[in-house]
Amino acid sequence: MQLGLDLPVRTARGRDDFLVAPSNAMAVAMIENWRNWTSAKMVLSGPEGAGKTHLTHVWAQAAEAQIIAAVDLSVDDVPELARRAIAVEDVPEIAGNADAQTALFHLHNMVLAEGHSLLLTGTGPVAHWGITLPDLESRLRGTLEATIDSPDDALLSAVFVKLLADRQLMPPPDMIPYLLNRMDRSFAEANRIVTLLDRESLARKRPVTRALAAVVLDKDAVETR
Known part of the structure; x- marks a missing residue:
């Protein structure tokens, strides 16, 4: 019997841990072919929780690249960041941040001028990222894009x-089919449900089972009405 224990979450982000399927196979292939990216840069887009961060870590390991969140960008840091390949995550989050957009524009230009590679990630297609700096927006639209589908x-x-x-x-074998029949089909929802299951398992000191999943989903349905 597997009781709920408050154990640390250890997210596996190696290449062998990434689950390849028709919805993401093209993106995986393009990440693995990073040395041949057009203009040495690529956009990785897809829904929340689709595996963009996981693939970014796979690429960063292969390219010996640094990873930074777009919201953490500063113009002052650009010269140091541009000294190696770099991945900038969650670019849409700077849609209303003029300073961060300016920093990303300069980083984009300097990284490529130094002969390094650049990976940019975001939810949905580039056209919907809300980037308002014209020079940056045009460069993003002209970037090779790999998409992870639902x-x-x-x-x-x-x-x-x-x-x-x-x-x-x-x-247990019967739990996941049960969850699939009662949930919205998305990576983000799967992650949310697992978090709820883990929390309920710990609170009740019970193993994760189909019965516990039913309790969690029923409780969640009531709370979200």
Whole structure:
């Protein structure tokens, strides 16, 4: 019997831990082919929780690159950041931040001028990122883009297994099909449900089971009405 224990979450982000499926196979192939990116840069886009951060870490390891959140960018830091390959995550989050957009514009130009590679990530297509600095927006629109699509049931099932394994939990065979029949089909929802399951398991000191999943989903439905 697997009781709920307050164990640390250890997110596996190696290449072998990434779950390849038709919805993300093209993005994986383009990440692995990073040395041949047009103009040495690429945009990785897709829905929340689709695996963009995981793939970014895979690329960063291969390219010996640094990873930085777009909201943390500063013009003063650009010369140091541009000394190696770099990934800038969650670019849409600076849609209303003129200073960060200016920093990203200069970083974009300097990284490429120094002969390094640049990876940019965000939710949805570049056209919807809300970038208002014209020079930066035009450069982003002209960047090779790899898209991760919404998952099918097979991939969502595998994602559930991985998310639970990250929390050192092992689901019974009947639990995941039950969850798939009662949830919105998205990576973000899978992650949210696993968090709720883990929390409820710890609170009740009970293993993660189909019965516990039913309790969690019923409780969540009531609270979100």
